[in-house]
Amino acid sequence: MITEHNRIQEIFNRIAPVYDQLNDGLSWGQHRIWKKMAVGWSGAKPGDTALDLCCGSGDLALLLAQQVGEQGRVFGVDFSDCQLEIAAHRPRPFTIPTAAIAWVESDVLTLPFEDNTFDCATMGYGLRNVVDIPSSLRELHRVLKPGATAAILDFHRPPSSLLRTFQQWYLDQIVVPAAEEFGFKEEYAYINPSLDKFPIGCEQVMLAQQAGFSQATHYPIASGMMGVLVITKAN
Numbered sequence: 001m002i003t004e005h006n007r008i009q010e011i012f013n014r015i016a017p018v019y020d021q022l023n024d025g026l027s028w029g030q031h032r033i034w035k036k037m038a039v040g041w042s043g044a045k046p047g048d049t050a051l052d053l054c055c056g057s058g059d060l061a062l063l064l065a066q067q068v069g070e071q072g073r074v075f076g077v078d079f080s081d082c083q084l085e086i087a088a089h090r091p092r093p094f095t096i097p098t099a100a101i102a103w104v105e106s107d108v109l110t111l112p113f114e115d116n117t118f119d120c121a122t123m124g125y126g127l128r129n130v131v132d133i134p135s136s137l138r139e140l141h142r143v144l145k146p147g148a149t150a151a152i153l154d155f156h157r158p159p160s161s162l163l164r165t166f167q168q169w170y171l172d173q174i175v176v177p178a179a180e181e182f183g184f185k186e187e188y189a190y191i192n193p194s195l196d197k198f199p200i201g202c203e204q205v206m207l208a209q210q211a212g213f214s215q216a217t218h219y220p221i222a223s224g225m226m227g228v229l230v231i232t233k234a235n
Contacts, residue, residue: 054126058087
């Protein structure tokens with residue numbers, strides 16, 4: 001029997017070869033700006049040990065590596081071995097000293113790290129895809145050091161019905177047909193229904209507080225069609 005976890009894992013394995021190309025084209029490159037914003041909100045600084053959950057092809061992990069520098073360390077975690085293979089062989093910007101990155105194949109619900117390990121963390125477009133959001137937030141809370149901050153970037157349902165209608169139209173009429181050209185219609189058609197079930201900002205804040213985070217704020221971006229949940233573990 002194929003579980004929801006296995007189904008999502010298979011999706012990300014299949015789309016790995018075109019994942020970056022489609023993201024750039026379908027967001028007009030804006031996803032790179034949003035990822036830099038998330039890294040900024042994480043508070044990553046030189047010498048930190050940083051965590052990037054659901055790292056995919058490594059965008060956020062590489063940005064974290066630039067922030068923590070040669071004295072820092074980054075762990076990129078994903079359950080897709082195909083995505084990790086691409087991440088491990090991506091070229092790095094040669095002009096900026098970067099930290100060592102360890103690519104780890106793991107489910108975010110059972111992270112292979114000790115308690116209180118990381119100084120900061122990011123997650124890009126991953127929370128919406130985990131099968132148990134409260135458990136994933138509790139596990140993230142466990143591995144962060146006291147006082148550490150995580151920034152979680154993902155799609156968001158905007159409060160305006162007009163914008164939500166536009167978002168649905170864009171996903172169904174632009175994103176899915178574009179993905180279909182690469183043979184990945186089914187893999188991208190799942191975004192809209194997954195977004196319908198995804199907690200909105202205030203609900204994400206509540207879930208983070210229930211997971212033990214002392215501070216939680218959701219920042220809507222891109223007219224509320226994206227958002228970053230910023231959460232901090234108490235000292």
